[in-house]
Amino acid sequence: MKNFILITSISFLLLGCGGDKNNSAPLQEVPEQSEKSKPPNVIVIFTDDHGYADLGSQNQVTDILTPNIDTLAANGVRFTNGYVTAPQCAPSRAGLLTGVYQQRFGFDENKHGPLPLQVQTIATAYKELGYTTGMVGKGHRKRVLV
Known part of the structure; x- marks a missing residue:
């Protein structure tokens, strides 16, 4: 039940991050999955230290070439209005990866890291x-040697 709530919460969070009409991929009907079909591949890419127009898929500039990212953007789902709730990089990523305000688990500044292992991320939910x-x-994250 806990995982269902987390997955549902993350799904609603991601739905709220949808882009505007000019920058989003067109809506496509999702075929029903048969029992034999594989679940879709999921790749989450977080980037930082670049401007909004610094990707070719944004159609803002012509002097910056990002063909591989553009292909992923054209064939996948883009969340162009995702916002973070912290001014520093580590807490921002923690919030995005968990779907929870990072202050709720004490990670409101870079110096308060790493992300506690007991905090579930989108990766652990998918796993x-x-x-x-x-x-x-x-x-x-703290390293865990297995």
Whole structure:
């Protein structure tokens, strides 16, 4: 039940981050999944330290080429109005990865990290649904050696 509530909350959070008509991919009907079909692949990409127009998929500039990101954007789902609730990078990512205000688990400044292991992220929710998950880059989690 706890996982259902988390997945539902994250889904509503992501639905609220939809883009405007000019920047969003067209709506597509999702075919019903048969029991034999595989669940869709999910790739979440967080980027920082760039401007809104610094991706070709934004159709704002022509002197910056980002063909691989543009292809992902054209064939996937884009959340163009996602906002963070912290001015620093680590707490911002913690909020985005968990769907929870980062102050609720004491991560309101970079110095208060890393993200506590008991806080569930979108990756742990997907893992519990049978997905294989991985992470590259800034995670702000304590390392766990297995």
